[in-house]
Amino acid sequence: MAIIVQKFGGTSVGSLKRIEAVAEQIIKTKNQGHQVVAVLSAMSGDTNRLLNLAKQLDANPSPRELDMLLASGEQVSISLLAIALIKRGYSAVSLLAAQIGLKTNNRFNKARILDIDTTRMLTELQQGHIVIVAGFQGCDDEGNITTLGRGGSDTSAVAIATALHAKECQIYTDVDGVYTTDPRVDATAKKLDHITFDEMLEMASAGAKVLQNRAVEYAGKHKMPLRVLSSFSDGSGTKIEFSEQSVASHPVSAITAHQDEAMLSLVGIAEHGRVIAMLFNELANADIEVDMIVQTALSAEKINLNFTVHRNVYQQAQLIVAGLNNVVQIDALSGNDRLVKISAIGNGMRSHTGVAASMLSALYDAGIEVYLISTAEIKISVLVKQQDLTSAVQVLHTKFELNAKK
Amino acid sequence: MAIIVQKFGGTSVGSLKRIEAVAEQIIKTKNQGHQVVAVLSAMSGDTNRLLNLAKQLDANPSPRELDMLLASGEQVSISLLAIALIKRGYSAVSLLAAQIGLKTNNRFNKARILDIDTTRMLTELQQGHIVIVAGFQGCDDEGNITTLGRGGSDTSAVAIATALHAKECQIYTDVDGVYTTDPRVDATAKKLDHITFDEMLEMASAGAKVLQNRAVEYAGKHKMPLRVLSSFSDGSGTKIEFSEQSVASHPVSAITAHQDEAMLSLVGIAEHGRVIAMLFNELANADIEVDMIVQTALSAEKINLNFTVHRNVYQQAQLIVAGLNNVVQIDALSGNDRLVKISAIGNGMRSHTGVAASMLSALYDAGIEVYLISTAEIKISVLVKQQDLTSAVQVLHTKFELNAKK
Numbered sequence: 001m002a003i004i005v006q007k008f009g010g011t012s013v014g015s016l017k018r019i020e021a022v023a024e025q026i027i028k029t030k031n032q033g034h035q036v037v038a039v040l041s042a043m044s045g046d047t048n049r050l051l052n053l054a055k056q057l058d059a060n061p062s063p064r065e066l067d068m069l070l071a072s073g074e075q076v077s078i079s080l081l082a083i084a085l086i087k088r089g090y091s092a093v094s095l096l097a098a099q100i101g102l103k104t105n106n107r108f109n110k111a112r113i114l115d116i117d118t119t120r121m122l123t124e125l126q127q128g129h130i131v132i133v134a135g136f137q138g139c140d141d142e143g144n145i146t147t148l149g150r151g152g153s154d155t156s157a158v159a160i161a162t163a164l165h166a167k168e169c170q171i172y173t174d175v176d177g178v179y180t181t182d183p184r185v186d187a188t189a190k191k192l193d194h195i196t197f198d199e200m201l202e203m204a205s206a207g208a209k210v211l212q213n214r215a216v217e218y219a220g221k222h223k224m225p226l227r228v229l230s231s232f233s234d235g236s237g238t239k240i241e242f243s244e245q246s247v248a249s250h251p252v253s254a255i256t257a258h259q260d261e262a263m264l265s266l267v268g269i270a271e272h273g274r275v276i277a278m279l280f281n282e283l284a285n286a287d288i289e290v291d292m293i294v295q296t297a298l299s300a301e302k303i304n305l306n307f308t309v310h311r312n313v314y315q316q317a318q319l320i321v322a323g324l325n326n327v328v329q330i331d332a333l334s335g336n337d338r339l340v341k342i343s344a345i346g347n348g349m350r351s352h353t354g355v356a357a358s359m360l361s362a363l364y365d366a367g368i369e370v371y372l373i374s375t376a377e378i379k380i381s382v383l384v385k386q387q388d389l390t391s392a393v394q395v396l397h398t399k400f401e402l403n404a405k406k
Numbered sequence: 407m408a409i410i411v412q413k414f415g416g417t418s419v420g421s422l423k424r425i426e427a428v429a430e431q432i433i434k435t436k437n438q439g440h441q442v443v444a445v446l447s448a449m450s451g452d453t454n455r456l457l458n459l460a461k462q463l464d465a466n467p468s469p470r471e472l473d474m475l476l477a478s479g480e481q482v483s484i485s486l487l488a489i490a491l492i493k494r495g496y497s498a499v500s501l502l503a504a505q506i507g508l509k510t511n512n513r514f515n516k517a518r519i520l521d522i523d524t525t526r527m528l529t530e531l532q533q534g535h536i537v538i539v540a541g542f543q544g545c546d547d548e549g550n551i552t553t554l555g556r557g558g559s560d561t562s563a564v565a566i567a568t569a570l571h572a573k574e575c576q577i578y579t580d581v582d583g584v585y586t587t588d589p590r591v592d593a594t595a596k597k598l599d600h601i602t603f604d605e606m607l608e609m610a611s612a613g614a615k616v617l618q619n620r621a622v623e624y625a626g627k628h629k630m631p632l633r634v635l636s637s638f639s640d641g642s643g644t645k646i647e648f649s650e651q652s653v654a655s656h657p658v659s660a661i662t663a664h665q666d667e668a669m670l671s672l673v674g675i676a677e678h679g680r681v682i683a684m685l686f687n688e689l690a691n692a693d694i695e696v697d698m699i700v701q702t703a704l705s706a707e708k709i710n711l712n713f714t715v716h717r718n719v720y721q722q723a724q725l726i727v728a729g730l731n732n733v734v735q736i737d738a739l740s741g742n743d744r745l746v747k748i749s750a751i752g753n754g755m756r757s758h759t760g761v762a763a764s765m766l767s768a769l770y771d772a773g774i775e776v777y778l779i780s781t782a783e784i785k786i787s788v789l790v791k792q793q794d795l796t797s798a799v800q801v802l803h804t805k806f807e808l809n810a811k812k
């Protein structure tokens with residue numbers, strides 16, 4: 001009898017009707033002979049409702065008290081699910097993070113999981129009970145309630161699955177798996193039956209919002225098999241695998257698009273070692289995250305530098321660059337905040353040369369201008385105009401034969 | 407520096423505006439140099455909203471899971487109050503029952519408090535923090551959340567005040583104290599500055615809904631001074647005292663009215679010992695609570711019996727009596743379900759004779775028919791017609807000079 005951990009997000013438990021559907025889903029797994037631990041988010045809307053109450057009292061509410069407040073949301077969803085299961089004749093018990101000894105550090109609002117005591121959960125499972133755990137929350141050494149940050153329930157589920165040596169951690173969402181690209185952008189997108197952890201990580205960082213990156217990292221570190229499924233429809237979803245063999249038949253597994261990129265270009269920087277250090281220090285001090293960085297030599301003495309930031313902080317970054325221009329020598333400044341990043345991701349890329357060349361020639365043939373290129377071990381990203389997003393995705397999706405993928 | 411425990415009920419924290427008013431009230435007490443522990447109910451409406459969600463899933467929801475669900479209500483109110491206090495520059499910390507080791511037995515939905523560990527609260531108070539505790543809830547030996555039943559927050563407050571050896575336990579409500587009678591019935595009603603515990607207990611059982619009886623009993627047992635105040639207006643409220651001297655200048659301190667009484671009359675019961683035992687056994691088996699019981703001798707062999715029940719169970723009680731009439735000999739049965747119980751309560755009654763005589767002659771002079779009389783150590787109750795409620799209260803309130811009371 002294996003332990004299966006099933007995580008249900010806010011929309012999956014967003015109404016009493018949805019909670020009853022989740023109960024049926026869990027019963028199905030239980031009746032297949034598994035021991036089930038369900039990890040829940042708050043009912044969708046609840047967290048925002050509570051956050052809004054707090055913000056009306058204080059625009060910057062006390063982090064400790066905010067965690068106390070927000071953690072009540074999961075307490076509601078887990079007890080309602082337990083009531084629904086018990087009504088259906090299945091013994092179930094809801095447990096808070098503190099009740100399963102889910103210990104975190106005391107960084108309120110973004111705590112990290114340190115330890116889980118499995119005693120209570122294992123006792124309940126051995127007695128035949130379905131265990132329902134509040135996701136998103138933990139408690140520190142002093143017994144204060146902490147939360148793991150938005151999307152933290154994914155991490156809760158993976159950590160609990162790891163601690164229980166579960167067979168699989170299933171993440172139920174509102175999509176039925178991971179796709180070769182966003183189906184809203186390219187209708188020929190295909191669901192992937194398998195994907196590697198590395199690909200999943202790159203996809204999350206490249207803008208695909210299926211799973212929280214921290215949860216994928218945690219699963220990768222502990223080799224916990226993950227599966228993404230829909231709580232709204234049947235199907236086996238997408239399994240996230242460690243084995244590269246099973247997946248790497250294509251050089252590219254998926255195409256992702258990341259909205260809201262802005263690029264800053266500094267042309268002709270002298271004394272570039274000192275200038276670049278100053279620039280990135282100032283950006284870091286202003287909490288501005290830099291995504292792509294491309295540096296090219298202009299002459300023996302001068303370089304050009306291009307980097308991208310989120311569109312929200314574009315003006316802030318421009319001010320920093322302009323300030324720098326007063327004290328050092330830069331020939332010209334320019335920028336563009338209507339860009340998007342298109343990435344091709346594939347574990348097979350490691351053993352396939354020429355992916356970048358295929359990608360660039362396909363975009364060139366389609367008349368799509370490429371502003372920047374950057375490469376990672378299993379990912380190649382290009383920066384293109386906002387208005388080219390759809391055509392760029394479709395061109396690359398077709399080029400790498402993802403529309404033909406089983 | 408004394409510890410003051412202040413309890414705020416659901417209407418006192420029923421909105422963000424109300425929570426901010428409670429914060430100001432607490433700050434006032436803190437600025438007077440006291441250490442403050444606030445005990446809160448859920449925001450009014452929240453408990454019913456949650457209960458309604460549970461009932462939609464299961465008409466008889468699991469008691470354990472219902473407690474898990476309902477306890478989330480206090481978690482919201484305490485953290486919001488802490489946020490409001492911190493915003494005003496006062497350090498505050500909200501604590502759940504489990505976090506202050508408030509241990510109860512495991513009778514979910516109506517648990518009894520067994521123990522409170524004051525370590526955490528005292529540490530916080532010594533650090534100058536305002537402590538805000540979730541009322542109504544506790545936790546059992548296994549760490550499961552329990553609740554104390556409706557109105558349980560009063561009991562939480564008294565138990566916490568007792569454990570902390572507080573100077574006083576202040577119960578903030580929507581009335582500004584305990585009155586000589588219901589001001590809606592008699593506009594000359596006066597607020598009492600003092601009342602004895604015994605009087606408060608009798609008033610609660612006689613229909614005055616100011617405080618939960620269990621909380622008053624708990625305070626009496628542990629000699630914890632209580633005070634009832636309004637969270638909507640200033641004033642010193644009503645102090646509930648142990649000393650009888652300070653209060654007993656009048657034979658009667660208050661007149662209360664208890665609605666919805668129904669009386670059953672059995673005339674001419676033979677073999678009455680056996681019959682009465684059968685009757686009260688059957689009523690107990692049907693969970694019917696009997697309030698007043700009056701037995702009079704009709705002849706050497708026969709008695710008359712009158713007793714009262716809540717109007718809601720009048721028909722059920724009638725069926726039991728009628729069933730009994732088939733197997734034993736009762737000359738006549740009658741009943742009346744349009745009655746109310748008027749009580750005169752006074753600690754001074756012990757040292758004043760003639761209160762019953764005054765009461766009955768005043769009612770007689772006013773032409774008010776009395777159906778039953780029963781007496782307790784510091785209470786005399788009469789049963790009168792529903793339509794005589796107002797005049798009976800006013801006649802007695804005037805007779806015992808309560809309208810003149812300071």
